[in-house]
Amino acid sequence: MSTIETHTTRVTVTVNGREVSEEVEPRTLLVHFLREQARLTGTHVGCDTSNCGACTVLIDDEAAKSCTVLAVQANGHKVTTVEGVGNGSGGFSPVQEGFRQEHGLQCGYCTPGMIMACTALLAENPRPNEHQIREALEGNLCRCTGYETIVRAVQWAATNGGAGEWA
Amino acid sequence: MGMIPARFDYRQAGSVAEALQLLASCDDAKLLAGGHSLVPLMKMRLVSPSTLIDISGIAELQGVTDAGSVLRVGALTRHRVVERSQVVAQHVPLLAHVAGLVGDPQVRNRGTIGGSLVHGDPAADLPSVALATGATMVVTGSGGERRIAASDFFVDFLETAVGPDEILTAIEFPKRTGAGFGYEKFVRRSMDYAIVGVAVQAGEQPGIALVNMGSVPRRADAASRALASGAGVDAVAALAADGTNPPEDLNANADYRRHLASVLTKRALLAAGYR
Numbered sequence: 001m002s003t004i005e006t007h008t009t010r011v012t013v014t015v016n017g018r019e020v021s022e023e024v025e026p027r028t029l030l031v032h033f034l035r036e037q038a039r040l041t042g043t044h045v046g047c048d049t050s051n052c053g054a055c056t057v058l059i060d061d062e063a064a065k066s067c068t069v070l071a072v073q074a075n076g077h078k079v080t081t082v083e084g085v086g087n088g089s090g091g092f093s094p095v096q097e098g099f100r101q102e103h104g105l106q107c108g109y110c111t112p113g114m115i116m117a118c119t120a121l122l123a124e125n126p127r128p129n130e131h132q133i134r135e136a137l138e139g140n141l142c143r144c145t146g147y148e149t150i151v152r153a154v155q156w157a158a159t160n161g162g163a164g165e166w167a
Numbered sequence: 168m169g170m171i172p173a174r175f176d177y178r179q180a181g182s183v184a185e186a187l188q189l190l191a192s193c194d195d196a197k198l199l200a201g202g203h204s205l206v207p208l209m210k211m212r213l214v215s216p217s218t219l220i221d222i223s224g225i226a227e228l229q230g231v232t233d234a235g236s237v238l239r240v241g242a243l244t245r246h247r248v249v250e251r252s253q254v255v256a257q258h259v260p261l262l263a264h265v266a267g268l269v270g271d272p273q274v275r276n277r278g279t280i281g282g283s284l285v286h287g288d289p290a291a292d293l294p295s296v297a298l299a300t301g302a303t304m305v306v307t308g309s310g311g312e313r314r315i316a317a318s319d320f321f322v323d324f325l326e327t328a329v330g331p332d333e334i335l336t337a338i339e340f341p342k343r344t345g346a347g348f349g350y351e352k353f354v355r356r357s358m359d360y361a362i363v364g365v366a367v368q369a370g371e372q373p374g375i376a377l378v379n380m381g382s383v384p385r386r387a388d389a390a391s392r393a394l395a396s397g398a399g400v401d402a403v404a405a406l407a408a409d410g411t412n413p414p415e416d417l418n419a420n421a422d423y424r425r426h427l428a429s430v431l432t433k434r435a436l437l438a439a440g441y442r
Contacts (some may be wrong), residue, residue, distance in 0.1 A: 009177055026177030026219065027209075048170050049206055051358070053273065062276040064246070068206050069277065071222065072177055073199075117273070138357040139271025 006072045011071045015040065016084030017167025026072050031055045033071035034081055042082040046141075053140030057081050058166075063120035065139070079096035084166045085100035085119055094117050094161030095154070104153030106144035114140050118154050123161035128154065168428035170206055172209035174220040183334060186222050187309055190332050193218040198334065203270070203278035203284040227338055228281070229405065231255055237303075237339040238262075242281025247272075249280055259340045261348035261368055265296045271358040281335045284320070287327045287383065288360075289414075292352065294321060294384030295366035298376035302340045308333040310411055324382040346370030348378050349438030352378070355418070362418045363427040366406065367435040375403070375435075380411045387411075390432060404433035 001041060007081045011028070012021040017039045022037040034043050034057065038162030050068040059079040066079075085093040095118045098104065105111045114137070120129060121136040128136065133154045134147070142150060157163075178193075180186035190196055197205060197216035200223055208214045222228065223328035228243040231252050238258050240249065249255055249266035256263040269275055269283065269292050283293045284304070296302070298315040304315045306329055315328050324326055329335055352361045364378030365387075373394045375387040389409035395404060413424035 007176070025174065027172045027174055029171065031211075032171075048210070050203065050270075050274065053271070056273055059276075061408055063273045064277050065273045068210075070177075070199075070202065070206065072221070073202060120272070135357070136272055139273045 009072055011037075011075045013038075013071070013074045014078045015074075016080055021164075024044050024071055026070065028071045029067055030057070030059075030069040030071045030079070031066040033074070034066060034079070037071075038081075040081050040083050044109060044112055046109065046113070051139075051141065052110065052113070053117060053137075054113040055060065055109050056116040056140065058116055058120060061120070061123065063117050063139075069085050080116070082115050085164055093119065093164035093166075094157040095122065095164065098153035098156035098160065099150075102149050102152040102156050104145065104150045105142075110140060110142045114142065114150060118150075118157065119163050119166075121154065122157060127158055128161045130155075170210040172206070173212060173215035175209075175216055175394075177221065178218060179221045179224060180410065182225060182247070183227065183307055183336060186220055186225065186334055187307070188381075189218075189333065190334070191219045191309065193220070195248045196220050196350065198222050200282040201245060201277040201279040204272055204288070205280055222334070225366050231260070234305045234339070237341050239305075242284075242335045242337055243279050244281075245294055246270075246275035246278050246283075250275060258342040258344045259300060261300060261343065261350065261366060262293075262296050262340055264320045264348065265292050265350050265366065266413075268292055268352055273376070274358075280338060284338065285327050285329055285335050287321050287323075289321075289324065289382055289384050290379040292350075292361065292362040292364060292378060294339075295339075295350075295364060295376040295378045297338065298384060298386045299366040299368040299374040300340050300343060301368075301372060301374055302338050304328075304335055305337040305339060306330075306333050307336045312336070318386060321383040323384070341372075343368055347440035349435030351435045351438070353427055353431060363413075363424050363431060364429040365428060365435045367432070367439045369439040369441065375407065375432060377407070377411065377428055380408065380424060382412070382414070387428070387432065394436075394441075400433055400436045403436060403441075404429045407432035413439075 046052035083094040196218040390406040408425035
């Protein structure tokens, strides 16, 4: 086997409105870039196989599983993590507040990904019905709530401000 | 922590010509589009290409074009775009419907139609649409373009007729405007791969294709012929599993898959308007 010569490559991503530019190996996954280079640990690594959705972030305002995206694929793009929603001074976004009001979490592991998937849903469809909410969350697994309270959290957000705004 | 691909060299191609040049000059290179079939395989170290050639920025491979009797879908068109395309919903509604059932919203935002087809996974949804509608794959190499019928495209498990120095650039779907269609996908969780799936395209040239009923995506030939010759729904459904060699896994043994193929074919035929 020959040794594969690799090099690092510069990846520049606008994360939550802030430019993050680092030299990384091309094999660096976006979720690790966010946690280790951008130092934003709100985005979780769950199943690591693009099943569970805990690593969901927005890339150019569309939900994506950051464990299955290479950081180089986000080069030059905008990424929003759970730290980027809300009002920036500790106040919650309507979706976050909905999860609080309706107890949309127990252990909290899936919550950052849920928040981002729900935010993307409401940005696209401000008044989803229950079926549409469940369909939109098919890529996010929760092992605590049974999803009932998550559906209610989205409904709460839909009537109390919607997706909210982010950088 | 976690699963990380083996090291590789990363190149970007800005055009098909540049991508072909890079393919020819690198040993063991792989094309990277949306990465939603390739990156999971690389993370599991089932494949470890020495070079990834990122073609995702090639503008000429994006989008849907109405080309007369066919819709030409660029290989890099993402599932979400196909799912929402008015022109696809009008002229190849089976494709729009099934594109909306691939994976989950996050996967559909990133994954591409070409990537799914060249992956050649017998459990994937979209190959069945290409087979049921009689689509044509447009493949580009250093010698120019060649066209491959969907029925000749899927060669073996995860292997297609695309050569190592070629690129799938577009898929041409014959228009099926106003014709009925059906797609039945049997899963335990909505985001899973089909345990068995069946696609039915009605119309003058009807077709039935199967998901996860063998090592390659395939047409249900006997059932498709019976449908074309006017056989009834039950008679067609009874032929669905004819000639298949279904896989066995913890979800289903071969007999159960054959049973599912038959039941799902009937449902898809009814959805497509057959009685």
